[in-house]
Amino acid sequence: xxxxxxxxxxxxxxxxxxxxxxxxxxxxxxxxxxxxxxxxxxxxxxxxxxxxxxxxxxxxxxxxxxxxxxxxxxxxxxxxxxxxxxxxxxxxxxxxxxxxxxxxxxxxxxxxxxxxxxxxxxxxxxxxxxxxxxxxxxxxxxxxxxxxxxxxxxxxxxxxxxxxxxxxxxxxxxxxxxxxxxxxxxxxxxxxxxxxxxxxxxxxxxxxxxxxxxxxxxxxxxxxxxxxxxxxxxxxxxxxxxxxxxxxxxxxxxxxxxxxxxxxxxxxxxxxxxxxxxxxxxxxxxxxxxxxxxxxxxxxxxxxxxxxxxxxxxxxxxxxxxxxxxxxxxxxxxxxxxxxxxxxxxxxxxxxxxxxxxxxxxxxxxxxxxxxxxxxxxxxxxxxxxxxxxxxxxxxxxxxxxxxxxxxxxxxxxxxxxxxxxxxxxxxxxxxxxxxxxx
Numbered sequence: 001x002x003x004x005x006x007x008x009x010x011x012x013x014x015x016x017x018x019x020x021x022x023x024x025x026x027x028x029x030x031x032x033x034x035x036x037x038x039x040x041x042x043x044x045x046x047x048x049x050x051x052x053x054x055x056x057x058x059x060x061x062x063x064x065x066x067x068x069x070x071x072x073x074x075x076x077x078x079x080x081x082x083x084x085x086x087x088x089x090x091x092x093x094x095x096x097x098x099x100x101x102x103x104x105x106x107x108x109x110x111x112x113x114x115x116x117x118x119x120x121x122x123x124x125x126x127x128x129x130x131x132x133x134x135x136x137x138x139x140x141x142x143x144x145x146x147x148x149x150x151x152x153x154x155x156x157x158x159x160x161x162x163x164x165x166x167x168x169x170x171x172x173x174x175x176x177x178x179x180x181x182x183x184x185x186x187x188x189x190x191x192x193x194x195x196x197x198x199x200x201x202x203x204x205x206x207x208x209x210x211x212x213x214x215x216x217x218x219x220x221x222x223x224x225x226x227x228x229x230x231x232x233x234x235x236x237x238x239x240x241x242x243x244x245x246x247x248x249x250x251x252x253x254x255x256x257x258x259x260x261x262x263x264x265x266x267x268x269x270x271x272x273x274x275x276x277x278x279x280x281x282x283x284x285x286x287x288x289x290x291x292x293x294x295x296x297x298x299x300x301x302x303x304x305x306x307x308x309x310x311x312x313x314x315x316x317x318x319x320x321x322x323x324x325x326x327x328x329x330x331x332x333x334x335x336x337x338x339x340x341x342x343x344x345x346x347x348x349x350x351x352x353x354x355x356x357x358x359x360x361x362x363x364x365x366x367x368x369x370x371x372x373x374x375x376x377x378x379x380x381x382x383x384x385x386x387x388x389x390x391x392x393x394x395x396x397x398x399x400x401x402x403x404x405x406x407x408x409x410x411x412x413x414x415x416x417x418x419x420x421x422x423x424x425x426x427x428x429x430x431x432x433x434x435x436x437x438x439x
Contacts, residue, residue: 021274021277021278021280021281022246022247022250022281022364023247023281023284023285023288023363023364024284024288024332024363024364024367024368024369025055025247025248025250025251025369026247026250026363026364026368026369027055027108027112027250027251027368027369027370028054028055028112028116028368028369028370028371028391029368030115030116030119030392033392033393033394035123035394036387036394036404036405036406038378038385038387038406039380039385039403039406041380042378042379042380042385042406043126043127043378043379043380044124044125044126044127044376044377044378045126045127045320045377045378045379045384046127046317046320046323046324046325046377047120047124047127047324047325047326047327047374047375047376047377048313048316048317048320048325048326048374048375048377049120049325049326049327049328049372049373049374049375050172050309050313050327050328050329050330050334050335050338050372050373051113051116051146051150051327051328051329051330051335051370051371051372051373052146052329052330052331052332052334052335052367052368052369052370052371052372053105053109053113053140053142053143053145053146053329053330053331053369053370054105054106054108054109054110054111054112054113054142054145054146054149054369054370055105055106055108055109055112055250055251055369055370056103056104056105056106056109056142056248056251056369057097057098057101057102057103057104057105057106057248057251057252058098058102058244058248059102059103060102060103061098061102063240063241063244063245064091064094064095064098064241064245065095066224066226066231066233066241067091067238067241067242067245068088068091068092068095069224069225070222070224070233070238071084071087071088071091071212072088073222073224074212074213074217074222075088077217078214079213079214079215079217080212080213080214081211081212081213081214083211083212083270083271084211084212084213084214086270087212087242087268087270087271090265090266090267090268090270091245093259093261093265093266094245094249094266096259097252097255097256097259097266101255103140103141103142104141104142104145105142105145105146105149106251106252106254106255107254107255107258108251108252108253108254109142109145109146109149109251109369109370110145110149111149111254112149112369112370113146113147113149113150113370114149114150114152114153116150116370116372116392117149117150117151117152117153117154118152118153119392120374121153121154122153124376127324127325127376127377128154128157128324128325129324130157130158130324131158131322131323131324132157132158132159132160132322132323132324133151133154133157133158133159133160133323133324133325133326133327134160134162134316134323134325134326134327135147135151135159135160135161135162135327135328135329136161136162136163136171136172136326136327136328136329137161137162137163137172137328137329137330138163138166138169138172138173138329138330138331139163139165139166139169140331143172143329143330143331144163144329146329146370147161147327147329150327150329151327160323168432170308170431170432170434170435171308171309171312171328171431172309172328172329172330172331172334173330173331173333173334174305174306174307174308174309174334174431174435175292175305175333175334175337177432177435177436178301178305178435178436178438179436180301180438180439181301181302181305181435181438184301184302185291185302188287188290188291191290191354192283192286192287192290192354194354194355195282195283195286195354196236196283200279201236201279201283202235202236204239204275204276204279204280205234205235205236205238205239205240206235207276208235208238208239208242208271208272208276209235209238209239211271212238212271218234218235218238221233221234221235222238239276239280240280242268242271242272243268243272243277243280243284245268246268246269246272246277249266249267249268251369252266281363282358284363285357285358285361285362285363286354286357286358288332288336288363288367289351289354289357289358289361289363290302290354290357291333292332292333292336292337292367293336293337293340293347293357293361293366294340294347294348294349294350294351294361295350295351296350296351296352297350298340298348298349298350299422299423301438301439302337303337303340303341304341304423304438305337305435305438306334306337306338306340306341307341307420307423307425307431307434308431308434308435309328309334309338309341310338310341310342310416310419310420311420311425311426311427311429311431312328313375314413314416314417314420314427315427317375317377317386317409317413318413318427320377332367332371335366335367335371335372335373336366336367338373339366339373339390341419342373342388342397342416343397343398344388344390344395344396344397345395345396346360346361346362346365346366346390346395347361347366347390349361365391366390366391368391371390371391372389372390372391372392373388373389373390374388374389374392375387375388376388376389377409378406383408383409384408384409384410385403385406385407385408385409386406386407386408386409386412387405387406387407388405388407397412397415398415399411399412399415
């Protein structure tokens with residue numbers, strides 16, 4: 001093996017190791033799958049799909065601007081280490097890429113989506129008979145951009161785009177429409193306090209800041225202006241901001257290349273060792289697990305909130321005639337509770353203690369960028385079967401079957417109708433009212 005190839009391989013391994021600590025901002029990783037052949041006589045006839053948007057830039061200016069302000073103040077006070085000066089230069093380069101791109105998906109995000117769409121079209125080609133596609137997106141621009149990239153293999157295909165006003169996004173942004181869920185989420189700080197007060201949080205932040213600042217610069221916090229108001233930024237906040245930018249850097253390699261930047265031109269890992277990254281990832285994952293994962297109860301409000309999406313899947317599968325697929329593009333907050341509501345095992349094991357959640361639940365394995373859940377409907381003309389995929393991998397459902405991973409549609413329907421009844425709703429219900437009245 002040549003020296004150059006050895007260096008490239010080492011870089012690839014390093015980047016993949018680091019990217020594992022990027023939580024919900026982990027770029028989508030596809031590995032070739034050996035899918036189980038369908039029972040004899042069955043072929044795909046309909047696709048029911050929901051996916052998260054692709055790799056993205058920051059959703060808004062904030063951590064990047066504030067971090068630069070703090071670093072600039074430290075520079076003026078001669079309180080930056082050599083690594084701190086390198087970090088500041090990296091933030092400036094990062095901002096040159098992020099500028100005018102907030103909320104958009106990146107070029108890598110486009111590739112992720114186009115790849116998933118192409119594989120779906122290729123793997124289940126018999127289902128695509130030219131009858132048209134129903135495409136649902138949220139009001140966020142990144143879902144429209146993701147849909148456009150995903151649908152490239154379907155050029156010339158009839159598409160019915162469904163975009164409703166954001167106050168009626170019951171199916172794809174249900175988590176924003178329930179007052180009770182918002183109250184639940186706001187109250188999670190009590191459960192997360194143990195992690196915030198854990199000595200490792202302060203120790204990790206202090207360790208990161210010691211690599212960046214000299215003397216006592218950060219000891220009492222740094223005052224910066226945020227939306228024209230003075231805000232005191234402490235060491236933990238600075239470390240969190242660095243981790244935020246670190247996580248996003250994996251989504252912009254193609255933009256870096258276009259700018260002429262080398263890989264190490266933007267690498268916030270220079271001030272984050274593996275132990276520190278693991279703690280940041282653990283803390284962030286705990287919040288995700290409680291807010292939109294199995295939490296302490298797999299039928300808690302953070303899961304029941306996804307009933308409108310399950311009802312939509314049941315209704316659209318039952319009434320699939322006249323179209324080839326329904327394709328929905330949404331956000332991590334919709335994918336994760338839906339996976340739990342379906343009973344997919346990797347997404348459905350609760351934890352009594354926040355310190356135990358990652359024994360069974362991994363953020364990057366369930367809701368990376370471009371995360372998706374697919375129902376592939378098969379038929380032999382007499383009976384229908386359903387295969388479910390999470391991130392393009394076959395998964396087991398808590399339903400009996402003689403032909404795993406294929407389940408009889410009647411069994412699927414019966415199981416999930418009963419589950420909806422358990423949470424006091426059904427596919428014919430007014431889901432907007434369901435969300436407003438949810439307790």
